[in-house]
Amino acid sequence: MEVLENYIDGRYVAPSTGTYIDTENPFSGVVWGRIPRSSAIDVEAAVAAASRAFREGPWSTMTAPARAALMRRLADLVLKNVDELAAIEVRDNGKTYREMKAQVGRIPEWYHFYAGLADKIAGEVLPTDRSDHLSYTRREPLGVIGMITPWNSPLNLLAWKLAPALATGNTAVVKPSEFTTASALRFAALVEEAGFPPGVVNVVSGLGSEAGKALVEHPDVAKLAFTGGVDGGLAVYAAAAKRLRPVILELGGKSPNIVFADANLENAAHGAVAAIFASGGQSCIAGSRLLVERSIHDAFVARVVELTRGIRLGDPMDPATHIGPVANRPQYDRILQRIAMGKEEGAVLACGGGPATGPGLGEGLFIEPTIFVGVDNRMRIAQEEVFGPVLCVIPFDDETDALRIANDIRFGLGAGLWTRDVNRVHRMAARLQAGTVWVNTYRASSNITPFGGYKMSGLGREGGADMIHEYLQTKSVLLNLTDAYVSPFQA
Structure with a gap:
């Protein structure tokens, strides 16, 4: 040793x-x-x-x-x-x-x-x-x-x-x-x-x-x-x-990742999955609140769930692995407690929701990539940082509604925005209460760019x-x- x-x-x-x-x-x-x-x-x-x-x-x-x-x-x-x-x-x-x-x-x-x-x-x-x-x-x-x-x-x-x-x-x-x-x-x-x-x-x-x-x-x-x-x-x-x-x-953060109906929806779906499940959700900038325009909500969530089911858990040293285990036992227990809290609040599981076991996972601290739908932004699962592979999906009606939900949080670290409307980009970026706003991308960073x-x-x-x-x-x-x-x- x-x-x-x-x-x-x-x-x-x-x-x-x-x-x-x-x-x-x-x-x-x-x-x-x-x-x-x-x-x-x-x-x-x-x-x-x-x-x-x-x-x-x-x-x-x-x-x-x-x-x-x-x-x-x-x-x-x-x-x-x-x-x-x-x-x-x-x-x-x-x-x-x-x-x-x-x-x-x-x-x-x-x-x-x-x-x-x-x-x-x-x-x-x-x-x-x-x-x-x-x-x-x-x-x-x-x-x-x-x-x-x-x-x-x-x-x-x-x-x-x-x-x-x-x-x-x-x-x-x-x-x-x-x-x-x-x-x-x-x-x-x-x-x-x-x-x-x-x-x-x-x-x-x-x-x-x-x-x-x-x-x-x-x-x-x-x-x-x-x-x-x-x-x-x-x-x-x-x-x-x-x-x-x-x-x-x-x-901490509880960053909103906002998808409008006019976005490149395939890019946005991949971006939504990467925003929350990269690093197993153990990231302060994780896009843990997915805000989806109501007119595309069901179809878009179905695509995100489909992509999520394709995530491979396993040995973190294996190049084929997408997500490794949770970093430590206290955090593992905390994530499972938050998932249980979401269920108790009435959020509906679209996928995941518990420990992951099976071939190749050994004794690892694995949690299934989890997606909650039917989430109200006032729920604790939507307001409290989980710091794990847990996504909350919240529908919105228009720009004003999206901004209201996005900013109705005590955090303000990052925000994602998916749209082809350049005027909307500038309107939203000016009003989102976050230190970084990603547009048609997520998690991009640089030593040249201020972060906070x-x-x-x-x-x-x-x-x-x-x-x-x-x-x-x-x-x-x-x-x-x-x-x-x-x-x-x-x-």
Whole structure:
């Protein structure tokens, strides 16, 4: 059995507690490794190392081009090790190897993109009402960034945070999910191989209630970047508020995927299936509410059900598999509870609705791709994030009705829109309360495009050139260009 260690100050070290957490393969059910169950003592060591690296080490005096060179080297190493990193993530979270290899293979783009911005950070000279004064600004890093990542796309979502933070000269302490820690600890070795000074990047594993809580509450953490559920995000936000600490929160979603009768319906049907069932529905942007114009509702739903029945469950390492198992036992149980809740509310199952068993599924945590029809948007199954392969279908009458239903939710992360009417596209895009609107597509993403949520889906944005400012602060400098000084107390 593999025993992993924390990565602190450029070294792999055992947890101060001497205790570990078993980590299980969600497909085989086999415990393959153990990760540190870290305490506040380990977090203290990691933050102290990051603080030293920020203030005293070579990182603090390194030029922006030199930081960029290290980031490019790291990107190349990720690409070189993409097969291994993807396999680690499959073993940890059960997603298909095909998906994880593609996802990890795009991670280098994030480091290259922000490396290209590292030496573009500049202040500006400002006009002043004093001819004998010079006024200018400096854009400076914040310090130690605490990063908490989820279990569904560990390295990908870490890159969203770490790449801009490193480009701007900050240091980092990463607390990955206790369900998917292995890839972050393996990634730390690539950080070291790339030549980053000790302490610039630290990885501490453990429970959210222990290591995560200690990181969130640490007084020397300058900013927190969190991706996860709403409850966790609210706890992070509350702790940060006590110290007036800025946060980036990327939280849940219950995204509407809206299909009008004039759309390319075959494309829309495939898009609806991919929007919810890709990644087994374990995605914050999953199109979990399918809104269908009433005139095409029955025929369109029949096609979506037909496509769904063709989804292949199985070994996530098998290229023929479409969906692997649910990532962990607590989430598996939660999804089944939500399905039961939908039945109790009166939603009607069109397909799926329970655990999936059979040849090739072994001991895996599989759930049948599930579609509910007869859903009212006020039902809990339509309002609460399931984070699993569960789709709610809701009919609508016209644009106004579609917008009312789509926006009648506490979330606002993404929205899909399928129509050939270009005027409708712009009308709807302007009024949909979501951070991203996909038109005649779904799930498309890029490091160049800002991503984040409205309402309870979070605060701040990740991705895009503007993201660089999330990890900078502005300092104003005013310089008297003369030898004279007039005291305000002088007549």
